[in-house]
Amino acid sequence: MISKLKYIPMVLGPLIMTAVVIVLAIFILRAWWTTPFQVFGMGEPPEQPIAFPHTQHVKIDGISCAFCHQNVIRGDAATMPAVEQCLFCHATIQGDTAPPEVAKVVAHFESGTPINWKKIHRLPDHVQFSHEPHVRFLTQTQGLGIEAACATCHGDVRNMVEVEQVRRLKMGDCVDCHRDNIYLTDNKDITDCVTCHY
Ligand code: HEC
Ligand code: HEC
Ligand code: HEC
Ligand code: HEC
Ligand code: HEC
Structure with a gap:
């Protein structure tokens, strides 16, 4: 009896190891390929508290991406x-005849409450990402204009009435771009796990 029991750890050990390996593999494959909630497509963008059209502001009014998203070139x-x-x-162009969506903006200003925009792009907390090195690389090394730099990851926001995620920005996407461009940068650690995960 006892002599048979001693074989149990020898059988269980490999079984547990196999289970751990499979669970890890699923985790990594998920990170590599899928979007947070769906396998195909990016999902519907969330409804925003105020219907803010990028088309009007970028295409018609000609405002730069970095005028509104100020930290993008430095942080x-x-x-x-x-x-x-x-x-x-x-405050000046609308006056009392402001369309309802603009009136909501003014109401936020008057009550001193921020507008709680819903996030569209979101990486998990264990992933490091900074806009500054990417925008710097795309504008300085690749010679793109600021808006084309944004479009590399966010698509044609200029023509989006409602912003939606168009690029997967999953681990496989990030690592592929790092591998393809590593020869163009002095930052030779960009394919290491610890560059994106501490
Ligand atoms: C450089 C000037 C400028 C800035 C800055 C600006 N807007 Fe506008 N916005 C406009 C103009 C011009 C229109 C078109 C006005 C019209 O159709 O009567 C507009 C239209 C809008 C509309 C659509 C109104 C409608 O229903 O037709 C919304 C909503 C809006 N703006 C929200 C915002 C928010 C929120 C911000 C700040 C994040 C902002 N705007 C910053 C100039 C600006
Ligand atoms: C007038 C100000 C303004 C300008 C100019 C502007 N944006 Fe925005 N942007 C906003 C506001 C307000 C939101 C939040 C509401 C929304 O998602 O539409 C936003 C949202 C976004 C988002 C989604 C953020 C998330 O939660 O993931 C992206 C991406 C973005 N903008 C990119 C751009 C790009 C690229 C440009 C230039 C082509 C640009 N924006 C120009 C005000 C602006
Ligand atoms: C290399 C890809 C990449 C480029 C280039 C890029 N972004 Fe992003 N952007 C992301 C990712 C990834 C997130 C989500 C970050 C997170 O969840 O921590 C994001 C989030 C955002 C957000 C919402 C959250 C935030 O960071 O405040 C805005 C707004 C935004 N980007 C605007 C821009 C603009 C404007 C440009 C061009 C100047 C730009 N991005 C260039 C990948 C990129
Ligand atoms: C368009 C190609 C491209 C995409 C897509 C991209 N990166 Fe990068 N990334 C780069 C390049 C090139 C650098 C090196 C920039 C430099 O010269 O410092 C970099 C640098 C980094 C760094 C190091 C920053 C530093 O300060 O040292 C991190 C972290 C990073 N990327 C994370 C990500 C993550 C996470 C994603 C996916 C959500 C992503 N990147 C998508 C091209 C890309
Ligand atoms: C260029 C950036 C980058 C590098 C390098 C990188 N990762 Fe990731 N990793 C990501 C991103 C982005 C995600 C989040 C994907 C998602 O779920 O949206 C992620 C998620 C993960 C997850 C979590 C899976 C999940 O479903 O939550 C694991 C585990 C992981 N990475 C392991 C690794 C290992 C091991 C390495 C080194 C071989 C590595 N990563 C290198 C960007 C990177």
Whole structure:
């Protein structure tokens, strides 16, 4: 009896190891390929508190991406414009005849409450991402204009009435681009796990 029991760990060990390997493989494949909630497509963009059209502001008014997303050329997050920045125009051009969506913007300004824009792009907390090195690389090394640099990852926002995610930006996508461009940068660690995960 006892002599048979001693074989149990020898059988269980490999079984547990196999299970661990399979679970890890599923985790990594998921990170590599799928989008957060679906396998195909990026999913519907969330409904925003105010229907803000990029088309009007970028195409018609000609405002630069970096005027509103000010931190994008110098920091990690691109950041959202403060309500004060919207009022820069909407206080004067609209007056009392403001369309309802603009009236909501003014109401936020008057009550001093920020607009809670819903996030469209979101990486998991364990992933490091900074806009600054990417925008710098695309504009300086690749010679793109600022808007074309954004379009590399965010698509044609200029023509989006409602912003949606068009590029997967999953692990496989990030690593492929790092591998393809590593020869163009002095940053030779960009394919290491710890560059994106601490
Ligand atoms: C007048 C200000 C303004 C300008 C100019 C502007 N944006 Fe935005 N952007 C916003 C606001 C407000 C939101 C949040 C509402 C929304 O998603 O539409 C936003 C959202 C976004 C998002 C989605 C953020 C997320 O949650 O993932 C991206 C990407 C984006 N903008 C890129 C751009 C690009 C690229 C340009 C230039 C072509 C640009 N924006 C120009 C104000 C602006
Ligand atoms: C450089 C000037 C400028 C800035 C800055 C600006 N807007 Fe506008 N916005 C305009 C103009 C011009 C229109 C078109 C006005 C019209 O159709 O009567 C417009 C239209 C809009 C509309 C659509 C109104 C409708 O229903 O037709 C919304 C919503 C809006 N802006 C929100 C914002 C928000 C939110 C911000 C800040 C993130 C912002 N705007 C910053 C100039 C600006
Ligand atoms: C290399 C790909 C890449 C490029 C280039 C890029 N972005 Fe992003 N952007 C991302 C990713 C990934 C996220 C999600 C970040 C997160 O969840 O931490 C994001 C998030 C955002 C957001 C919402 C959250 C935030 O960071 O505040 C805005 C707005 C945005 N980007 C605007 C821009 C603009 C404007 C440009 C061009 C100047 C640009 N991005 C260039 C990949 C990129
Ligand atoms: C368009 C190609 C491209 C895409 C897509 C891209 N990267 Fe990068 N990334 C680069 C390049 C090139 C560098 C090196 C920039 C430099 O010269 O410092 C870099 C640098 C980095 C760095 C190091 C930054 C530093 O300060 O050292 C991190 C972290 C990073 N990327 C994360 C990501 C993540 C996460 C994604 C996917 C969501 C992503 N990248 C998508 C091209 C890309
Ligand atoms: C260029 C950036 C980058 C590099 C390098 C990178 N990863 Fe990732 N990794 C990501 C991103 C982005 C995600 C998140 C994907 C998602 O779920 O949206 C991720 C997710 C993961 C996950 C979590 C899976 C999940 O479903 O949550 C694991 C595990 C992982 N990576 C392991 C690794 C290992 C091991 C390496 C080195 C061989 C590595 N990563 C290198 C960007 C990177």
